[in-house]
Amino acid sequence: MRRLTAINFINQFFWAVIAITLPLYLLQKNINVEEIGLILSLIPLTMVFSRTLLAMVSDVLGTRIFFMMQGVFQALSAGTYAISSIPLHFGIGKTFEGISYSFFWAVDRTAIFRTAKKRGIEAAKMTSVRMVAGGIGFLFGGYIAYLFSFEAVYLFLVLLGLLTFILAAMRHDNEANHDEKIAQTLELDKKHLLFWEAAFVLGFAVVYDSVFLGFLLPVFMDISLNLDYAIIGLGMAIYFAGLGIGSYIAAKVELVEKRLLPFQLLMIPLLALLPYSGGFFIPLLFLVGLGSGIVFAMYEEVVAEITKDDRNLSTSVALLNLPGKIMEFFILASAGFILVLLGNEALFALCALLLLVYIIFTHKILKKLAVA
Numbered sequence: 001m002r003r004l005t006a007i008n009f010i011n012q013f014f015w016a017v018i019a020i021t022l023p024l025y026l027l028q029k030n031i032n033v034e035e036i037g038l039i040l041s042l043i044p045l046t047m048v049f050s051r052t053l054l055a056m057v058s059d060v061l062g063t064r065i066f067f068m069m070q071g072v073f074q075a076l077s078a079g080t081y082a083i084s085s086i087p088l089h090f091g092i093g094k095t096f097e098g099i100s101y102s103f104f105w106a107v108d109r110t111a112i113f114r115t116a117k118k119r120g121i122e123a124a125k126m127t128s129v130r131m132v133a134g135g136i137g138f139l140f141g142g143y144i145a146y147l148f149s150f151e152a153v154y155l156f157l158v159l160l161g162l163l164t165f166i167l168a169a170m171r172h173d174n175e176a177n178h179d180e181k182i183a184q185t186l187e188l189d190k191k192h193l194l195f196w197e198a199a200f201v202l203g204f205a206v207v208y209d210s211v212f213l214g215f216l217l218p219v220f221m222d223i224s225l226n227l228d229y230a231i232i233g234l235g236m237a238i239y240f241a242g243l244g245i246g247s248y249i250a251a252k253v254e255l256v257e258k259r260l261l262p263f264q265l266l267m268i269p270l271l272a273l274l275p276y277s278g279g280f281f282i283p284l285l286f287l288v289g290l291g292s293g294i295v296f297a298m299y300e301e302v303v304a305e306i307t308k309d310d311r312n313l314s315t316s317v318a319l320l321n322l323p324g325k326i327m328e329f330f331i332l333a334s335a336g337f338i339l340v341l342l343g344n345e346a347l348f349a350l351c352a353l354l355l356l357v358y359i360i361f362t363h364k365i366l367k368k369l370a371v372a
């Protein structure tokens with residue numbers, strides 16, 4: 001579990017550094033926000049086509065080779081960013097990055113669930129680890145870009161990708177099922193209606209996370225608040241500190257949803273008010289992060305409960321995330337155009353609406369799972 005925790009930490013650190021630096025780097029390269037949204041949307045598009053296929057294969061071959069390949073594509077994507085100058089080059093880097101996440105997410109929850117006694121709680125604890133890693137990644141990305149250059153940041157990430165490869169190669173793999181046939185792992189006909197309902201609802205949280213963190217927040221702090229890169233990194237790290245604390249609190253109360261629901265709902269108006277908050281922006285951002293941490297802990301609880309009787313865990317988890325990735329592609333590709341036409345306020349309102357829909361319907365799904 002220690003090597004798995006380290007791989008999770010590196011993956012989230014890597015994601016956070018890219019999430020803060022790449023939109024800012026693209027702005028520095030005079031690429032407009034509409035094109036930035038289109039470039040960023042290549043990750044969900046790539047994962048739509050690659051994650052489910054890789055998950056099917058992993059249910060047969062095990063997880064170690066997938067974590068190793070994650071490291072390879074992390075290094076490839078970071079190296080591509082370091083030498084890119086036009087949208088096409090950045091698009092290639094985003095495709096490599098999307099493939100790296102496909103390898104990681106195809107097997108990560110499977111590896112956690114098969115070593116945990118209380119699957120939802122352990123997944124929520126791992127979420128806390130990733131939140132800490134993300135916060136450090138935001139700080140690192142912002143300060144290194146501020147002190148040195150974006151290229152220096154990406155060259156460091158190449159080394160991290162190679163470290164992931166080494167850690168994965170050293171990890172013992174007991175999740176292989178060589179007697180399973182790849183064609184049998186989908187079992188689409190056996191997925192019940194509640195499974196697909198949960199898959200659709202979970203997608204709203206996926207889209208919120210991608211649009212808010214991966215696009216809106218760094219662009220807003222750069223263009224509208226005119227903050228330097230180091231302060232942008234600090235702001236996003238503070239948000240992630242809230243995420244980590246929220247996930248930890250949710251795990252400590254053993255994901256009892258009725259205790260956590262009021263805190264999730266409270267963050268909706270706070271999120272919509274962020275662009276109007278002025279000098280209270282950072283404290284409000286922390287509170288939004290706190291609520292989001294609880295939201296994503298409950299996300300892990302739904303995934304754990306809905307897949308608890310499934311033999312092919314990797315495939316089931318991938319299918320749960322498929323609707324969200326499709327939604328994420330279309331909305332993220334449109335985000336730059338929405339920002340230009342309607343302003344930042346419209347995107348903040350959209351993020352609040354996405355979370356509200358997710359929270360309401362997740363509450364209903366958990367009630368159904370409790371009596372199932």
